[in-house]
Amino acid sequence: MLKEIGLGTGLAAVIFLALSGYDITPLLFVALAAGMLLYLARSRGMLAKTFNTAPVVCRQEIGFGDIGGQNTAINELKEALDFINNQDKIIKLGIRPLKGILLTGPPGTGKTLLAKAAANYTDSVFVACSGSEFIEMYAGVGAQRVRQLFQTARDSALKQKKESAIIFIDEIDILGGKRGQNASHHEYDQTLNQLLVEMDGLQVKDKVRILVLAATNRVDMLDPALLRPGRFDRQVKVDLPDKSGRMEILRLHCRNKPLASDVNLEEIARETFGFSGAHLESLANEGAILAMREGCTEISHRHLVEAIDKIMMGEKLDRRPAREELERVAVHEVGHALVSEKIRPGSVSMLTITPRGQALGYMRQLPENDAYLYTREYLENQIQVLLAGSVAEELVLGDRSTGAGNDIEQAIKTAGQIIRSGMSELGVVDPDILPADLRYRVLNDIIRSQEKKVKEFLGSMREVIKHVMRTLLAEEKITGEQFRALTRKYLKTV
Numbered sequence: 001m002l003k004e005i006g007l008g009t010g011l012a013a014v015i016f017l018a019l020s021g022y023d024i025t026p027l028l029f030v031a032l033a034a035g036m037l038l039y040l041a042r043s044r045g046m047l048a049k050t051f052n053t054a055p056v057v058c059r060q061e062i063g064f065g066d067i068g069g070q071n072t073a074i075n076e077l078k079e080a081l082d083f084i085n086n087q088d089k090i091i092k093l094g095i096r097p098l099k100g101i102l103l104t105g106p107p108g109t110g111k112t113l114l115a116k117a118a119a120n121y122t123d124s125v126f127v128a129c130s131g132s133e134f135i136e137m138y139a140g141v142g143a144q145r146v147r148q149l150f151q152t153a154r155d156s157a158l159k160q161k162k163e164s165a166i167i168f169i170d171e172i173d174i175l176g177g178k179r180g181q182n183a184s185h186h187e188y189d190q191t192l193n194q195l196l197v198e199m200d201g202l203q204v205k206d207k208v209r210i211l212v213l214a215a216t217n218r219v220d221m222l223d224p225a226l227l228r229p230g231r232f233d234r235q236v237k238v239d240l241p242d243k244s245g246r247m248e249i250l251r252l253h254c255r256n257k258p259l260a261s262d263v264n265l266e267e268i269a270r271e272t273f274g275f276s277g278a279h280l281e282s283l284a285n286e287g288a289i290l291a292m293r294e295g296c297t298e299i300s301h302r303h304l305v306e307a308i309d310k311i312m313m314g315e316k317l318d319r320r321p322a323r324e325e326l327e328r329v330a331v332h333e334v335g336h337a338l339v340s341e342k343i344r345p346g347s348v349s350m351l352t353i354t355p356r357g358q359a360l361g362y363m364r365q366l367p368e369n370d371a372y373l374y375t376r377e378y379l380e381n382q383i384q385v386l387l388a389g390s391v392a393e394e395l396v397l398g399d400r401s402t403g404a405g406n407d408i409e410q411a412i413k414t415a416g417q418i419i420r421s422g423m424s425e426l427g428v429v430d431p432d433i434l435p436a437d438l439r440y441r442v443l444n445d446i447i448r449s450q451e452k453k454v455k456e457f458l459g460s461m462r463e464v465i466k467h468v469m470r471t472l473l474a475e476e477k478i479t480g481e482q483f484r485a486l487t488r489k490y491l492k493t494v
């Protein structure tokens with residue numbers, strides 16, 4: 001406001017002087033020079049700002065006890081961190097200090113949590129940043145930020161009277177990708193070089209000992225110079241949790257939530273194969289939100305089960321398909337469920353015709369045990385379950401629909417997996433040099449033979465499909481138990 005008044009008064013004075021016959025040329029020169037100086041000062045300020053995105057220094061209250069399902073990773077990490085804690089022994093034995101630890105694994109598995117817990121465990125200052133923060137259009141800014149990062153770690157440790165600092169770089173693949181690949185400019189390479197220089201400069205006798213922890217999902221993208229001994233010479237794998245890990249994580253995230261007595265976390269853990277820690281945290285949270293929406297004071301088992309669907313498939317949609325379309329969706333899902341139950345009794349967890357995310361309806365299978373290896377028979381059975389939806393539509397309604405597009409895509413992928421793993425009639429082959437027509441024929445044979453089996457089985461089940469379809473249309477959603485009660489006597493006779 002004051003600025004505007006000043007400007008207005010100045011301008012009025014200049015006009016007055018000009019009208020009174022004074023020569024205002026020197027005044028105009030002075031104003032121009034002042035404007036240019038102001039502009040330069042501002043742009044320097046902006047430049048200074050680009051250098052000034054300070055890394056985040058945070059206090060850590062997270063300990064290894066707050067991380068579930070990662071015992072192997074925690075033990076490996078602790079072993080490495082003991083180097084920091086036993087400094088005297090290290091110096092006596094002449095051991096080279098550990099400079100970097102790389103945490104690798106899928107998103108949301110707890111890599112950031114592990115880094116925070118590591119800072120707590122070693123009583124270090126924790127400085128966090130992400131690889132993307134180093135990449136700028138301006139040459140030299142990234143390298144400057146790397147220097148600033150290490151300096152911040154040292155200064156913060158001295159200020160807090162700590163002897164060590166942990167620098168955590170998330171998404172290191174962005175800044176540490178293979179050099180020479182970004183042809184447009186060398187900014188990436190300069191930034192990486194600076195990181196290597198800083199790491200090489202770390203000494204065991206430094207006043208503040210620095211350990212760099214970095215996380216990535218793409219270790220294959222990293223420049224080999226980063227992985228050589230003396231830099232990130234330890235790699236800790238942070239994998240998706242197994243069933244007992246999932247249960248531990250669920251327990252951790254339900255600690256502060258009122259659970260009803262019917263909640264069976266073991267069952268939830270069993271149904272969530274492939275979920276990361278972040279998914280499980282979200283599951284517990286969504287369960288609580290659903291309970292609140294219903295006005296409950298406790299979270300029941302069904303809230304957590306519904307939260308699984310929400311996380312897997314997305315939010316429920318208000319879209320209400322026409323009756324005919326609903327019937328088709330129901331027939332499709334019952335087809336999947338019948339074949340799944342025939343192949344592995346007890347495998348159907350739930351089927352519904354409520355649209356969620358991209359799906360108009362879906363059937364959820366209960367994973368038997370966490371499986372990491374699949375036999376040919378298992379994969380063929382999966383193909384049968386996938387094809388069963390559209391086969392049921394054809395048998396009961398006379399034709400198929402586009403609703404099976406995703407199933408077919410997956411069935412073809414699974415058949416490709418059989419070929420790639422050397423389990424097809426071709427034996428062990430290199431799929432990349434397989435002639436296209438031969439690959440097509442074998443793929444086709446696998447799919448057709450499974451489709452034939454499904455047709456034979458569901459062909460005798462038309463009435464059962466219609467029977468379950470009617471219940472599903474009335475209820476919208478039926479559990480595995482309800483489904484088995486409805487179909488038990490028919491499936492027994494097969």
Ligand code: ATP
Nearest residue numbers: 067068106107108109110111112113249277278281
């Ligand atoms: P990204 O690779 O995407 O950066 P990340 O592996 O670093 O992911 P985190 O940021 O550590 O994952 O985890 C995200 C959230 O998920 C955590 O704040 C926590 O709530 C939950 N979480 C993830 N893994 C675990 C775990 N093992 N135990 C408990 N909670 C977990």
